[in-house]
Amino acid sequence: MASSASFARASGEASNQISLKSVRETLIRQEDSIIFSLIERARHPYNAPAYDKSYLKSSGNSLAEIFVKEAEHLHAKAGRYQNPEEVPFFTDDLPSPLIPSYDYPQVLHPTAASVNINKTIWDMYFNELLPLFTVEGDDGNYASTLASDLAISRRIHYGKFVAEVKFRDAPVDYSSAIHDKDKDTLMRMLTFERVEEMVKRRVEQKAMVFGQEVTMEDEKDGIVDYKVNPSVVSRLYGDWIIPLTKLVEVDYLLRRLE
Amino acid sequence: MASSASFARASGEASNQISLKSVRETLIRQEDSIIFSLIERARHPYNAPAYDKSYLKSSGNSLAEIFVKEAEHLHAKAGRYQNPEEVPFFTDDLPSPLIPSYDYPQVLHPTAASVNINKTIWDMYFNELLPLFTVEGDDGNYASTLASDLAISRRIHYGKFVAEVKFRDAPVDYSSAIHDKDKDTLMRMLTFERVEEMVKRRVEQKAMVFGQEVTMEDEKDGIVDYKVNPSVVSRLYGDWIIPLTKLVEVDYLLRRLE
Numbered sequence: 239m240a241s242s243a244s245f246a247r248a249s250g251e252a253s254n255q256i257s258l259k260s261v262r263e264t265l266i267r268q269e270d271s272i273i274f275s276l277i278e279r280a281r282h283p284y285n286a287p288a289y290d291k292s293y294l295k296s297s298g299n300s301l302a303e304i305f306v307k308e309a310e311h312l313h314a315k316a317g318r319y320q321n322p323e324e325v326p327f328f329t330d331d332l333p334s335p336l337i338p339s340y341d342y343p344q345v346l347h348p349t350a351a352s353v354n355i356n357k358t359i360w361d362m363y364f365n366e367l368l369p370l371f372t373v374e375g376d377d378g379n380y381a382s383t384l385a386s387d388l389a390i391s392r393r394i395h396y397g398k399f400v401a402e403v404k405f406r407d408a409p410v411d412y413s414s415a416i417h418d419k420d421k422d423t424l425m426r427m428l429t430f431e432r433v434e435e436m437v438k439r440r441v442e443q444k445a446m447v448f449g450q451e452v453t454m455e456d457e458k459d460g461i462v463d464y465k466v467n468p469s470v471v472s473r474l475y476g477d478w479i480i481p482l483t484k485l486v487e488v489d490y491l492l493r494r495l496e
Numbered sequence: 497m498a499s500s501a502s503f504a505r506a507s508g509e510a511s512n513q514i515s516l517k518s519v520r521e522t523l524i525r526q527e528d529s530i531i532f533s534l535i536e537r538a539r540h541p542y543n544a545p546a547y548d549k550s551y552l553k554s555s556g557n558s559l560a561e562i563f564v565k566e567a568e569h570l571h572a573k574a575g576r577y578q579n580p581e582e583v584p585f586f587t588d589d590l591p592s593p594l595i596p597s598y599d600y601p602q603v604l605h606p607t608a609a610s611v612n613i614n615k616t617i618w619d620m621y622f623n624e625l626l627p628l629f630t631v632e633g634d635d636g637n638y639a640s641t642l643a644s645d646l647a648i649s650r651r652i653h654y655g656k657f658v659a660e661v662k663f664r665d666a667p668v669d670y671s672s673a674i675h676d677k678d679k680d681t682l683m684r685m686l687t688f689e690r691v692e693e694m695v696k697r698r699v700e701q702k703a704m705v706f707g708q709e710v711t712m713e714d715e716k717d718g719i720v721d722y723k724v725n726p727s728v729v730s731r732l733y734g735d736w737i738i739p740l741t742k743l744v745e746v747d748y749l750l751r752r753l754e
Binding site: 267270271274277278281287288293294297301304305308309312313315316317318320321336337340341342376377378379380381382384385436439440443444447448450452453454465 | 525528529532535536539545546551552555559562563566567570571573574575576578579594595598599600634635636637638639640642643694697698701702705706708710711712723
Protein backbone atom coordinates (compact mmCIF):
# COMPACT_ATOMS: atom_id res chain seq x y z
CA MET A 239 0.00 0.00 0.00
CA ALA A 240 2.02 2.92 -1.26
CA SER A 241 1.05 6.52 -0.84
CA SER A 242 2.01 9.32 -3.17
CA ALA A 243 3.50 12.70 -2.36
CA SER A 244 2.04 14.23 -5.46
CA PHE A 245 -0.90 16.09 -4.03
CA ALA A 246 -2.93 15.77 -7.20
CA ARG A 247 -2.86 11.98 -6.98
CA ALA A 248 -3.14 11.88 -3.20
CA SER A 249 -6.23 13.98 -3.05
CA GLY A 250 -7.91 13.32 -6.38
CA GLU A 251 -8.33 17.05 -6.86
CA ALA A 252 -9.13 18.70 -10.15
CA SER A 253 -6.06 19.93 -11.92
CA ASN A 254 -6.03 23.52 -10.68
CA GLN A 255 -7.44 22.81 -7.25
CA ILE A 256 -5.38 22.67 -4.10
CA SER A 257 -6.36 22.20 -0.48
CA LEU A 258 -4.70 22.97 2.79
CA LYS A 259 -5.07 19.29 3.67
CA SER A 260 -3.14 18.05 0.62
CA VAL A 261 -0.42 20.68 1.09
CA ARG A 262 -0.10 19.70 4.72
CA GLU A 263 0.17 16.00 3.86
CA THR A 264 2.91 16.73 1.36
CA LEU A 265 4.86 18.81 3.88
CA ILE A 266 4.63 16.09 6.52
CA ARG A 267 5.75 13.43 4.03
CA GLN A 268 8.72 15.56 3.00
CA GLU A 269 9.84 15.66 6.65
CA ASP A 270 10.48 11.93 6.39
CA SER A 271 12.50 12.37 3.18
CA ILE A 272 14.62 15.11 4.73
CA ILE A 273 15.35 13.10 7.86
CA PHE A 274 16.19 9.99 5.81
CA SER A 275 18.62 12.05 3.74
CA LEU A 276 20.24 13.57 6.85
CA ILE A 277 20.67 10.07 8.32
CA GLU A 278 22.18 8.85 5.04
CA ARG A 279 24.48 11.86 4.83
CA ALA A 280 25.59 11.35 8.45
CA ARG A 281 27.05 7.95 7.51
CA HIS A 282 29.90 9.92 6.01
CA PRO A 283 32.15 12.55 7.59
CA TYR A 284 32.14 16.18 6.44
CA ASN A 285 34.33 15.36 3.40
CA ALA A 286 35.71 18.87 2.96
CA PRO A 287 37.45 18.22 -0.41
CA ALA A 288 34.03 17.87 -2.05
CA TYR A 289 33.19 21.49 -1.19
CA ASP A 290 36.62 23.10 -1.67
CA LYS A 291 36.89 25.29 -4.77
CA SER A 292 40.68 24.96 -4.78
CA TYR A 293 40.65 21.14 -4.68
CA LEU A 294 40.13 20.70 -8.43
CA LYS A 295 42.97 22.87 -9.64
CA SER A 296 41.88 23.24 -13.23
CA SER A 297 38.27 24.26 -12.89
CA GLY A 298 37.75 26.90 -10.19
CA ASN A 299 34.56 25.10 -9.16
CA SER A 300 34.12 22.69 -6.30
CA LEU A 301 33.30 19.06 -6.97
CA ALA A 302 29.93 19.79 -5.34
CA GLU A 303 29.19 22.50 -7.90
CA ILE A 304 30.22 20.31 -10.83
CA PHE A 305 28.35 17.31 -9.48
CA VAL A 306 25.09 19.09 -8.71
CA LYS A 307 25.12 20.96 -12.02
CA GLU A 308 25.67 17.79 -14.05
CA ALA A 309 23.15 15.84 -11.97
CA GLU A 310 20.59 18.56 -12.67
CA HIS A 311 21.33 18.31 -16.40
CA LEU A 312 20.63 14.60 -16.26
CA HIS A 313 17.47 15.09 -14.19
CA ALA A 314 16.30 17.78 -16.63
CA LYS A 315 16.59 15.24 -19.44
CA ALA A 316 14.35 12.92 -17.40
CA GLY A 317 11.83 15.76 -17.07
CA ARG A 318 12.36 16.66 -13.43
CA TYR A 319 11.90 20.42 -13.77
CA GLN A 320 8.64 20.06 -15.67
CA ASN A 321 7.19 19.45 -12.21
CA PRO A 322 6.46 22.86 -10.62
CA GLU A 323 7.54 21.43 -7.23
CA GLU A 324 11.13 21.04 -8.46
CA VAL A 325 13.59 23.93 -8.48
CA PRO A 326 17.14 23.53 -9.84
CA PHE A 327 20.22 25.11 -8.24
CA PHE A 328 21.78 25.87 -11.63
CA THR A 329 19.11 27.24 -13.92
CA ASP A 330 21.24 28.13 -16.96
CA ASP A 331 21.46 25.92 -20.03
CA LEU A 332 19.32 23.09 -18.70
CA PRO A 333 18.66 20.59 -21.50
CA SER A 334 15.17 19.77 -22.75
CA PRO A 335 13.47 16.60 -21.54
CA LEU A 336 13.95 13.45 -23.61
CA ILE A 337 10.39 12.46 -22.79
CA PRO A 338 6.97 13.84 -23.71
CA SER A 339 5.81 16.43 -21.20
CA TYR A 340 3.73 15.14 -18.30
CA ASP A 341 0.51 16.98 -17.55
CA TYR A 342 1.30 18.33 -14.07
CA PRO A 343 -1.55 20.21 -12.40
CA GLN A 344 -1.02 23.94 -12.83
CA VAL A 345 -2.04 25.44 -9.52
CA LEU A 346 0.55 28.17 -9.09
CA HIS A 347 0.51 31.68 -10.49
CA PRO A 348 2.88 31.83 -13.50
CA THR A 349 5.38 34.09 -11.70
CA ALA A 350 6.15 31.14 -9.39
CA ALA A 351 8.89 30.02 -11.76
CA SER A 352 10.99 33.06 -10.84
CA VAL A 353 10.93 32.33 -7.07
CA ASN A 354 14.23 30.52 -6.38
CA ILE A 355 16.25 30.90 -3.18
CA ASN A 356 18.59 28.01 -3.87
CA LYS A 357 21.67 30.22 -3.49
CA THR A 358 20.66 30.90 0.13
CA ILE A 359 19.85 27.24 0.72
CA TRP A 360 23.21 26.13 -0.72
CA ASP A 361 25.15 28.44 1.60
CA MET A 362 23.07 27.51 4.64
CA TYR A 363 23.35 23.79 4.03
CA PHE A 364 27.05 23.50 3.29
CA ASN A 365 28.36 26.18 5.64
CA GLU A 366 26.02 25.98 8.61
CA LEU A 367 24.01 22.79 8.74
CA LEU A 368 26.42 20.15 7.47
CA PRO A 369 29.09 20.73 10.15
CA LEU A 370 26.38 20.31 12.82
CA PHE A 371 25.58 16.68 12.02
CA THR A 372 28.69 15.23 10.40
CA VAL A 373 31.97 14.32 12.05
CA GLU A 374 35.22 15.83 10.82
CA GLY A 375 37.10 13.70 8.35
CA ASP A 376 37.27 12.46 4.79
CA ASP A 377 36.19 8.97 3.71
CA GLY A 378 36.47 9.64 -0.04
CA ASN A 379 32.82 8.83 -0.79
CA TYR A 380 32.05 12.17 -2.41
CA ALA A 381 29.48 10.91 -4.91
CA SER A 382 27.35 9.26 -2.21
CA THR A 383 27.84 12.30 -0.04
CA LEU A 384 26.67 14.76 -2.66
CA ALA A 385 23.73 12.62 -3.71
CA SER A 386 22.36 12.91 -0.14
CA ASP A 387 22.72 16.67 -0.02
CA LEU A 388 19.69 17.89 -1.95
CA ALA A 389 16.37 17.09 -0.24
CA ILE A 390 15.92 20.37 1.59
CA SER A 391 15.55 22.67 -1.42
CA ARG A 392 12.39 20.95 -2.62
CA ARG A 393 10.80 21.28 0.79
CA ILE A 394 11.56 24.97 1.12
CA HIS A 395 10.31 25.86 -2.36
CA TYR A 396 7.11 23.99 -1.63
CA GLY A 397 6.34 27.23 0.19
CA LYS A 398 4.97 28.39 -3.17
CA PHE A 399 2.12 25.90 -2.80
CA VAL A 400 1.64 26.80 0.85
CA ALA A 401 1.36 30.47 -0.11
CA GLU A 402 -1.04 29.74 -2.96
CA VAL A 403 -3.42 27.82 -0.75
CA LYS A 404 -3.31 30.51 1.94
CA PHE A 405 -3.90 33.21 -0.68
CA ARG A 406 -6.92 31.40 -2.10
CA ASP A 407 -8.29 31.07 1.40
CA ALA A 408 -8.22 34.84 2.07
CA PRO A 409 -7.54 36.68 -1.20
CA VAL A 410 -8.88 40.05 -0.03
CA ASP A 411 -6.73 40.18 3.10
CA TYR A 412 -3.57 39.14 1.27
CA SER A 413 -4.19 41.40 -1.76
CA SER A 414 -4.14 44.48 0.36
CA ALA A 415 -0.71 43.67 1.85
CA ILE A 416 0.58 42.58 -1.57
CA HIS A 417 -0.47 45.89 -3.17
CA ASP A 418 1.35 47.72 -0.38
CA LYS A 419 4.42 45.45 -0.83
CA ASP A 420 4.17 45.11 2.96
CA LYS A 421 6.50 42.21 3.72
CA ASP A 422 6.14 42.48 7.47
CA THR A 423 2.38 42.16 7.36
CA LEU A 424 2.61 39.27 4.92
CA MET A 425 5.12 37.53 7.18
CA ARG A 426 2.82 38.05 10.15
CA MET A 427 -0.17 36.68 8.23
CA LEU A 428 1.86 33.60 7.26
CA THR A 429 3.13 32.87 10.75
CA PHE A 430 1.36 30.41 13.02
CA GLU A 431 3.62 29.91 16.00
CA ARG A 432 1.64 27.05 17.46
CA VAL A 433 1.92 25.11 14.20
CA GLU A 434 5.63 25.88 13.91
CA GLU A 435 6.23 24.57 17.43
CA MET A 436 4.33 21.40 16.62
CA VAL A 437 6.37 20.85 13.45
CA LYS A 438 9.61 21.27 15.40
CA ARG A 439 8.46 18.75 18.00
CA ARG A 440 7.29 16.32 15.34
CA VAL A 441 10.52 16.34 13.35
CA GLU A 442 12.51 15.84 16.54
CA GLN A 443 10.31 12.84 17.30
CA LYS A 444 10.77 11.51 13.77
CA ALA A 445 14.55 11.85 14.07
CA MET A 446 14.37 9.71 17.21
CA VAL A 447 12.23 7.08 15.51
CA PHE A 448 14.02 6.91 12.15
CA GLY A 449 17.50 7.38 13.61
CA GLN A 450 17.34 4.69 16.29
CA GLU A 451 19.18 1.37 16.11
CA VAL A 452 16.41 -1.15 15.50
CA THR A 453 17.50 -4.47 16.96
CA MET A 454 15.82 -7.73 17.81
CA GLU A 455 15.24 -8.48 21.49
CA ASP A 456 18.26 -10.78 21.70
CA GLU A 457 20.62 -8.14 20.31
CA LYS A 458 19.68 -5.20 22.56
CA ASP A 459 22.49 -3.53 24.47
CA GLY A 460 20.48 -0.74 26.08
CA ILE A 461 22.37 2.13 24.45
CA VAL A 462 20.43 4.66 22.38
CA ASP A 463 22.66 6.51 19.95
CA TYR A 464 20.67 8.37 17.31
CA LYS A 465 22.15 8.53 13.83
CA VAL A 466 21.39 12.24 13.63
CA ASN A 467 20.97 14.33 16.76
CA PRO A 468 17.19 14.97 17.06
CA SER A 469 17.75 18.47 18.44
CA VAL A 470 19.76 19.35 15.31
CA VAL A 471 16.77 18.33 13.18
CA SER A 472 14.45 20.47 15.31
CA ARG A 473 16.88 23.36 14.92
CA LEU A 474 17.14 22.78 11.15
CA TYR A 475 13.40 23.32 10.95
CA GLY A 476 13.22 26.16 13.47
CA ASP A 477 16.22 28.17 12.30
CA TRP A 478 16.24 27.45 8.57
CA ILE A 479 13.51 25.42 6.90
CA ILE A 480 10.54 27.25 8.43
CA PRO A 481 11.97 30.80 8.03
CA LEU A 482 13.22 30.09 4.49
CA THR A 483 9.88 28.56 3.52
CA LYS A 484 8.19 31.75 4.71
CA LEU A 485 10.68 33.77 2.67
CA VAL A 486 9.60 31.76 -0.39
CA GLU A 487 5.97 32.36 0.57
CA VAL A 488 6.48 36.12 0.78
CA ASP A 489 8.47 36.16 -2.50
CA TYR A 490 5.69 34.24 -4.18
CA LEU A 491 2.90 36.40 -2.81
CA LEU A 492 4.63 39.64 -3.80
CA ARG A 493 4.38 38.44 -7.42
CA ARG A 494 0.96 36.82 -7.05
CA LEU A 495 -0.99 39.73 -8.56
CA GLU A 496 1.38 40.57 -11.44
CA MET B 497 27.27 11.93 16.69
CA ALA B 498 27.55 10.46 13.24
CA SER B 499 28.60 6.92 12.50
CA SER B 500 30.29 5.79 9.32
CA ALA B 501 29.50 2.84 7.11
CA SER B 502 33.06 2.64 5.92
CA PHE B 503 34.34 -0.25 7.96
CA ALA B 504 37.90 1.04 7.97
CA ARG B 505 36.84 4.21 9.76
CA ALA B 506 34.25 2.51 11.93
CA SER B 507 36.60 -0.02 13.36
CA GLY B 508 39.97 1.67 13.16
CA GLU B 509 41.41 -1.39 11.51
CA ALA B 510 44.69 -1.48 9.63
CA SER B 511 44.23 -1.06 5.91
CA ASN B 512 44.12 -4.73 4.88
CA GLN B 513 42.37 -6.01 7.99
CA ILE B 514 38.71 -6.87 8.17
CA SER B 515 36.62 -8.35 10.95
CA LEU B 516 33.31 -10.13 11.06
CA LYS B 517 32.11 -7.44 13.47
CA SER B 518 32.81 -4.56 11.08
CA VAL B 519 31.28 -6.42 8.13
CA ARG B 520 28.20 -7.17 10.20
CA GLU B 521 27.86 -3.52 11.27
CA THR B 522 28.06 -2.41 7.66
CA LEU B 523 25.41 -4.92 6.58
CA ILE B 524 23.05 -3.84 9.35
CA ARG B 525 23.55 -0.19 8.48
CA GLN B 526 22.83 -0.88 4.81
CA GLU B 527 19.47 -2.37 5.82
CA ASP B 528 18.42 1.11 6.93
CA SER B 529 19.53 2.62 3.62
CA ILE B 530 17.62 0.02 1.62
CA ILE B 531 14.44 0.50 3.62
CA PHE B 532 14.70 4.30 3.37
CA SER B 533 15.08 4.00 -0.39
CA LEU B 534 12.09 1.64 -0.67
CA ILE B 535 9.98 4.07 1.37
CA GLU B 536 11.10 6.95 -0.85
CA ARG B 537 10.41 4.95 -4.00
CA ALA B 538 6.96 3.99 -2.72
CA ARG B 539 5.95 7.67 -2.71
CA HIS B 540 5.61 7.30 -6.47
CA PRO B 541 3.58 4.80 -8.49
CA TYR B 542 5.22 2.20 -10.73
CA ASN B 543 5.81 4.78 -13.51
CA ALA B 544 6.02 2.27 -16.35
CA PRO B 545 7.19 4.75 -19.03
CA ALA B 546 10.55 5.04 -17.23
CA TYR B 547 11.27 1.36 -17.84
CA ASP B 548 9.73 0.94 -21.31
CA LYS B 549 12.29 0.54 -24.10
CA SER B 550 9.77 1.67 -26.71
CA TYR B 551 8.86 4.89 -24.88
CA LEU B 552 11.82 6.88 -26.22
CA LYS B 553 11.32 6.21 -29.90
CA SER B 554 14.74 7.28 -31.10
CA SER B 555 17.07 5.43 -28.78
CA GLY B 556 16.02 1.82 -28.24
CA ASN B 557 16.96 2.19 -24.58
CA SER B 558 14.63 2.85 -21.68
CA LEU B 559 14.86 6.11 -19.77
CA ALA B 560 16.01 4.00 -16.81
CA GLU B 561 18.96 2.66 -18.82
CA ILE B 562 19.94 6.12 -20.07
CA PHE B 563 19.50 7.69 -16.64
CA VAL B 564 21.45 5.07 -14.69
CA LYS B 565 24.26 4.99 -17.27
CA GLU B 566 24.68 8.76 -17.26
CA ALA B 567 24.38 8.95 -13.46
CA GLU B 568 27.14 6.35 -13.21
CA HIS B 569 29.33 8.43 -15.54
CA LEU B 570 28.87 11.41 -13.27
CA HIS B 571 29.53 9.35 -10.14
CA ALA B 572 32.66 7.88 -11.75
CA LYS B 573 33.95 11.42 -12.24
CA ALA B 574 33.41 11.99 -8.51
CA GLY B 575 35.44 8.84 -7.79
CA ARG B 576 32.64 6.50 -6.73
CA TYR B 577 34.01 3.32 -8.31
CA GLN B 578 37.43 3.77 -6.74
CA ASN B 579 35.71 2.40 -3.63
CA PRO B 580 35.78 -1.42 -3.86
CA GLU B 581 32.32 -1.50 -2.23
CA GLU B 582 30.78 0.19 -5.30
CA VAL B 583 29.82 -1.76 -8.44
CA PRO B 584 28.42 0.00 -11.52
CA PHE B 585 25.60 -1.41 -13.66
CA PHE B 586 27.21 -0.15 -16.88
CA THR B 587 30.90 -0.88 -16.74
CA ASP B 588 31.94 0.22 -20.24
CA ASP B 589 33.54 3.56 -20.95
CA LEU B 590 33.35 4.94 -17.43
CA PRO B 591 35.27 8.21 -17.26
CA SER B 592 38.28 8.73 -14.99
CA PRO B 593 37.79 10.53 -11.67
CA LEU B 594 38.30 14.31 -11.64
CA ILE B 595 39.81 13.99 -8.19
CA PRO B 596 43.00 12.47 -6.81
CA SER B 597 42.51 8.84 -5.86
CA TYR B 598 41.48 8.14 -2.27
CA ASP B 599 43.42 5.50 -0.39
CA TYR B 600 40.68 2.92 0.21
CA PRO B 601 41.72 -0.10 2.28
CA GLN B 602 42.51 -3.00 -0.04
CA VAL B 603 41.08 -6.04 1.71
CA LEU B 604 39.68 -8.02 -1.23
CA HIS B 605 41.49 -10.41 -3.53
CA PRO B 606 42.18 -8.65 -6.87
CA THR B 607 39.73 -10.86 -8.80
CA ALA B 608 36.90 -9.20 -6.81
CA ALA B 609 36.60 -6.54 -9.51
CA SER B 610 35.23 -9.12 -11.94
CA VAL B 611 32.38 -10.21 -9.65
CA ASN B 612 29.34 -8.25 -10.85
CA ILE B 613 25.77 -9.60 -10.85
CA ASN B 614 24.11 -6.27 -11.57
CA LYS B 615 22.33 -7.66 -14.63
CA THR B 616 20.50 -10.13 -12.37
CA ILE B 617 19.79 -7.43 -9.79
CA TRP B 618 18.41 -5.07 -12.45
CA ASP B 619 15.96 -7.69 -13.74
CA MET B 620 14.91 -8.75 -10.24
CA TYR B 621 14.35 -5.20 -9.05
CA PHE B 622 12.42 -3.80 -12.00
CA ASN B 623 10.43 -6.89 -12.97
CA GLU B 624 9.75 -8.60 -9.66
CA LEU B 625 10.27 -6.35 -6.67
CA LEU B 626 9.05 -2.95 -7.86
CA PRO B 627 5.49 -4.10 -8.69
CA LEU B 628 5.23 -5.55 -5.15
CA PHE B 629 5.54 -2.24 -3.33
CA THR B 630 4.38 0.44 -5.76
CA VAL B 631 0.85 1.21 -6.88
CA GLU B 632 -0.03 1.19 -10.56
CA GLY B 633 0.07 4.56 -12.23
CA ASP B 634 2.27 7.29 -13.60
CA ASP B 635 2.99 10.54 -11.77
CA GLY B 636 5.68 11.75 -14.20
CA ASN B 637 8.42 11.98 -11.55
CA TYR B 638 10.82 9.67 -13.36
CA ALA B 639 14.05 11.33 -12.20
CA SER B 640 13.11 11.06 -8.51
CA THR B 641 11.87 7.55 -9.16
CA LEU B 642 15.09 6.38 -10.77
CA ALA B 643 17.30 8.04 -8.18
CA SER B 644 15.66 5.85 -5.49
CA ASP B 645 16.15 2.64 -7.42
CA LEU B 646 19.80 1.81 -6.77
CA ALA B 647 20.54 0.99 -3.11
CA ILE B 648 20.21 -2.77 -3.34
CA SER B 649 23.14 -3.47 -5.67
CA ARG B 650 25.69 -2.14 -3.20
CA ARG B 651 24.32 -4.34 -0.44
CA ILE B 652 24.39 -7.49 -2.53
CA HIS B 653 27.93 -6.93 -3.80
CA TYR B 654 29.07 -6.36 -0.26
CA GLY B 655 28.97 -10.16 -0.25
CA LYS B 656 32.56 -9.92 -1.50
CA PHE B 657 33.58 -8.58 1.89
CA VAL B 658 31.44 -11.13 3.70
CA ALA B 659 33.13 -13.91 1.73
CA GLU B 660 36.60 -12.50 2.34
CA VAL B 661 36.12 -12.40 6.10
CA LYS B 662 34.69 -15.91 6.14
CA PHE B 663 37.56 -17.18 4.00
CA ARG B 664 40.17 -15.64 6.29
CA ASP B 665 38.44 -17.25 9.24
CA ALA B 666 38.73 -20.79 7.80
CA PRO B 667 41.08 -20.74 4.78
CA VAL B 668 41.82 -24.46 4.80
CA ASP B 669 38.18 -25.54 4.80
CA TYR B 670 37.24 -23.11 2.03
CA SER B 671 40.33 -23.81 -0.10
CA SER B 672 39.43 -27.44 -0.47
CA ALA B 673 35.95 -26.65 -1.82
CA ILE B 674 37.36 -23.86 -4.01
CA HIS B 675 39.91 -26.21 -5.59
CA ASP B 676 37.11 -28.68 -6.32
CA LYS B 677 34.94 -25.84 -7.73
CA ASP B 678 32.28 -27.31 -5.45
CA LYS B 679 29.58 -24.63 -5.42
CA ASP B 680 27.14 -26.68 -3.35
CA THR B 681 29.61 -27.18 -0.54
CA LEU B 682 30.60 -23.51 -0.64
CA MET B 683 26.94 -22.49 -0.50
CA ARG B 684 26.39 -24.80 2.46
CA MET B 685 29.42 -23.40 4.28
CA LEU B 686 28.14 -19.86 3.71
CA THR B 687 24.61 -20.55 4.91
CA PHE B 688 23.57 -19.86 8.50
CA GLU B 689 19.83 -20.30 8.61
CA ARG B 690 19.43 -18.93 12.11
CA VAL B 691 21.20 -15.71 11.11
CA GLU B 692 19.15 -15.42 7.92
CA GLU B 693 15.93 -15.77 9.89
CA MET B 694 17.07 -13.07 12.31
CA VAL B 695 17.91 -10.72 9.44
CA LYS B 696 14.48 -11.25 7.91
CA ARG B 697 12.79 -10.53 11.23
CA ARG B 698 14.96 -7.48 11.83
CA VAL B 699 14.30 -5.86 8.45
CA GLU B 700 10.57 -6.47 8.87
CA GLN B 701 10.81 -4.70 12.23
CA LYS B 702 12.78 -1.84 10.69
CA ALA B 703 10.18 -1.44 7.94
CA MET B 704 7.54 -1.07 10.67
CA VAL B 705 9.59 1.51 12.57
CA PHE B 706 10.83 3.58 9.62
CA GLY B 707 7.62 3.27 7.61
CA GLN B 708 5.18 4.33 10.32
CA GLU B 709 3.39 7.66 10.44
CA VAL B 710 5.09 9.51 13.26
CA THR B 711 2.59 11.93 14.74
CA MET B 712 2.37 13.99 17.88
CA GLU B 713 -0.09 12.83 20.56
CA ASP B 714 -2.72 15.37 19.54
CA GLU B 715 -2.69 14.24 15.89
CA LYS B 716 -3.05 10.47 16.37
CA ASP B 717 -5.92 8.78 14.59
CA GLY B 718 -5.16 5.19 15.57
CA ILE B 719 -4.59 3.88 12.04
CA VAL B 720 -1.27 2.23 11.25
CA ASP B 721 -0.56 2.25 7.52
CA TYR B 722 3.08 1.43 6.77
CA LYS B 723 4.67 3.22 3.83
CA VAL B 724 6.12 -0.06 2.58
CA ASN B 725 4.58 -3.40 3.54
CA PRO B 726 6.96 -4.91 6.14
CA SER B 727 6.36 -8.43 4.83
CA VAL B 728 7.52 -7.31 1.36
CA VAL B 729 10.79 -6.12 2.92
CA SER B 730 11.22 -9.45 4.71
CA ARG B 731 10.55 -11.22 1.42
CA LEU B 732 12.99 -8.94 -0.44
CA TYR B 733 15.69 -10.16 1.93
CA GLY B 734 14.60 -13.79 2.06
CA ASP B 735 13.92 -14.32 -1.64
CA TRP B 736 16.46 -12.00 -3.22
CA ILE B 737 19.01 -10.09 -1.18
CA ILE B 738 20.24 -13.02 0.92
CA PRO B 739 20.38 -15.57 -1.95
CA LEU B 740 21.99 -13.07 -4.35
CA THR B 741 24.52 -12.06 -1.72
CA LYS B 742 25.46 -15.71 -1.33
CA LEU B 743 25.76 -15.97 -5.13
CA VAL B 744 28.25 -13.07 -4.99
CA GLU B 745 30.05 -14.82 -2.13
CA VAL B 746 30.39 -18.05 -4.12
CA ASP B 747 31.48 -16.16 -7.28
CA TYR B 748 34.10 -14.35 -5.24
CA LEU B 749 35.38 -17.46 -3.50
CA LEU B 750 35.68 -19.41 -6.75
CA ARG B 751 38.22 -16.78 -7.88
CA ARG B 752 39.83 -16.32 -4.46
CA LEU B 753 42.83 -18.55 -5.15
CA GLU B 754 43.55 -17.44 -8.73
